[in-house]
Amino acid sequence: MHILTQSLLSFVLLLALAWGLTALWVQAPGGQGLRMIWMGLWAASVLAGLASLWVQHRYAVPARWTLAAAAMMLAVWWISLTPSNQRDWTDDVARSLTGRVQGSVVTLHNIRNFDWRSDTDYTVRWQDASYDLDTLQSVDMALSHWMGPAIAHTLVSFGFTDGRHLAFSVEIRKERHESFSTVGGFFKQFERSIIASEERDILYVRAGPRGEQLFLYPIHMPQAAMRQLFLAYVDSANRLADAPQFYNTVTANCTTLVYDMVRPIVPGLPMDIRLILSGYLPEYLYRHGGLDTRQPLAVLRAQGDITQRAAQAGPGADFSTRVRQ
Incomplete structure (x- = not known):
């Protein structure tokens, strides 16, 4: 003993x-x-x-x-070691998203809408816009594979009847001298950021200038649940603007935080290793009815591969329409 x-x-x-x-x-x-x-x-x-x-x-x-x-x-x-909102951030995460809810209308401040020519050459543009949640009609999950099949960045895009699509992304908030580090994400190296962006910005830059493989999956979700999820993003962004938090590679990343927001809306969703190995998230969603189970998952994956269409569409105003054709 x-x-x-x-x-x-x-x-x-x-x-x-x-x-x-x-x-x-x-x-x-x-x-x-x-x-x-x-x-x-x-x-x-x-x-x-x-x-x-x-x-x-x-x-x-x-x-x-x-x-x-x-x-x-x-x-x-x-x-x-405490998080801060006051650092010399890179341009793409320089501003904090905030939102104000008045009835069914949500007004967002600091929506990113950059024009990307390359990953280092871009025109900075931040804007404000209002969205009527009564016109919310779709939710899509975008997965951007940047390091093999198991590792992907998760984004959630909301579609409205007027044709607009707004994507939310939980990201690390890098300072100008920093680069992404998986290990650093375990050790308080990065703050957490929630970005709301036009798809022509946040999806195009991944498929085009960064050369990542991009998939788009329509999610089965009632309109009331879509609304709750949208508001959950706004609430999380407001709380981050008031009280910054650290990013964590496992416990507070681009997928687990979405899971935390969805869990109160869809009770009973289990924890799963695929919430960390987010490249396999479609299998998880398929199993739990989040995707169209009338078709094999392989078909959904083939249909959802928008890499080429997104890269060819460029950052035009009709980007969202072209990638969904």
Whole structure:
């Protein structure tokens, strides 16, 4: 039993070592040199504590107290990392979406409507617009595969009887010196952003300039549920504008946050690994009646591949019509 206890404590310390080293590498201040010093001090403290479990010597107790102090300082530093809305953001996430609801009409501020010529060459345009939820007629899920079949970015697009389509996307909010990092998404590197955008912007840039594979799936959802989901996005955006939150690669990403919004609307939806491996989200939706089950999923996937049409349509005003032909 003594050996088993020591082994379990050793395993916990090794996990703490790996977590602390990664957190310090991603977030520790002071540049690479100082970062390496912090990592070295943490590693030395943990390894000394680990040795004290197995080798009894006069330094065992001081080593454990040193480890406890180092762990306390690491925890205090980690807790001190708080999200902010005031940073030097990249242009595509520079503004915070907000909305105001008056009866059935929702007025949104800071809708993105860029003209993209390449991923780095674009015309910045933010706009305000109003949407009457009584004219809401469709919900589509867009999946943009950017790293193999299992990994996709999830967007939800709402269609109105006047022909407009507005897409919502939960994204990382990058600063100008940052680039996307899956590991960084676990360690408070990015804030969370909700973007509302014209499809000619947010879908075109993925299929066109970024060369991602883009699928569009019509979702089976009653009009009342569509309305609730739209309002859930607006409410989430307003709360983020007031109180920023960190993005998390697993617990608070582009798919799990949509699931959190849909779950109160469609009770009983189970958690599933496909909410993380979102490239397989169509299988999940098909199984639970979110897609048209009168056709095989393979047919829906083939029909939903709009990559070529979206890239060829360009960022024109008729983009949404052309990709749905």
